[in-house]
Amino acid sequence: GAVVSQHPSWVICKSGTSVKIECRSLDFQATTMFWYRQFPKQSLMLMATSNEGSKATYEQGVEKDKFLINHASLTLSTLTVTSAHPEDSSFYICSARDLGGLETQYFGPGTRLLVL
Amino acid sequence: QQQVKQSPQSLIVQKGGISIINCAYENTAFDYFPWYQQFPGKGPALLIAIRPDVSEKKEGRFTISFNKSAKQFSLHIMDSQPGDSATYFCAASSNTGNQFYFGTGTSLTVIP
Numbered sequence: 001g002a003v004v005s006q007h008p009s010w011v012i013c014k015s016g017t018s019v020k021i022e023c024r025s026l027d028f029q030a031t032t033m034f035w036y037r038q039f040p041k042q043s044l045m046l047m048a049t050s051n052e053g054s055k056a057t058y059e060q061g062v063e064k065d066k067f068l069i070n071h072a073s074l075t076l077s078t079l080t081v082t083s084a085h086p087e088d089s090s091f092y093i094c095s096a097r098d099l100g101g102l103e104t105q106y107f108g109p110g111t112r113l114l115v116l
Numbered sequence: 117q118q119q120v121k122q123s124p125q126s127l128i129v130q131k132g133g134i135s136i137i138n139c140a141y142e143n144t145a146f147d148y149f150p151w152y153q154q155f156p157g158k159g160p161a162l163l164i165a166i167r168p169d170v171s172e173k174k175e176g177r178f179t180i181s182f183n184k185s186a187k188q189f190s191l192h193i194m195d196s197q198p199g200d201s202a203t204y205f206c207a208a209s210s211n212t213g214n215q216f217y218f219g220t221g222t223s224l225t226v227i228p
Contacts, residue, residue: 004159006159041203043219046215049215103211105150106162107152109159112157
């Protein structure tokens with residue numbers, strides 16, 4: 001089956017620092033990757049859609065200058081939380097859609113971010 | 117505006133019982149309906165999915181029932197087991213768009 005990895009799985013950082021999260025599709029190519037944020041016991045909140053080689057499309061209310069997304073290749077997208085603050089603490093999950101035309105999104109295991 | 121409405125929010129079922137989770141949508145352009153299972157601290161995993169050209173799809177103990185005219189679909193978990201305890205999300209998408217629209221999730225607890 002399609003596998004998506006995320007790194008790191010958890011990170012603790014000081015307020016004001018930047019954190020980069022990587023999302024990789026391991027056994028398929030993904031033209032589109034998605035970044036979600038999830039608060040405890042809540043649904044997935046789409047932050048942005050990332051297309052390989054082009055700028056990401058951000059959802060309303062998501063600051064593109066704070067959450068920098070780069071989709072440099074068909075297997076890698078990165079999310080950088082810049083100048084992180086405690087309110088950015090959350091569970092960040094990426095997903096990828098198979099270039100081969102499969103309809104579904106395959107999710108990574110998530111990254112737990114705690115900003116002190 | 118919630119594109120996909122999911123109920124119930126939480127569900128408690130006895131081991132061996134049937135768990136039923138329902139979802140409804142409005143956009144008739146949706147043509148792909150997956151269900152995801154999420155354990156605490158993990159990413160969602162695809163469980164089963166259906167397209168509107170069939171009314172039912174079964175994989176093991178998991179069945180999706182789809183009612184196109186009512187714009188509803190549901191997940192049935194037969195012979196529910198404690199290991200099925202997780203949060204379940206329904207979703208919908210159309211082939212003209214990238215985005216998946218997720219339901220609000222159902223927390224399932226299967227008690228021994």
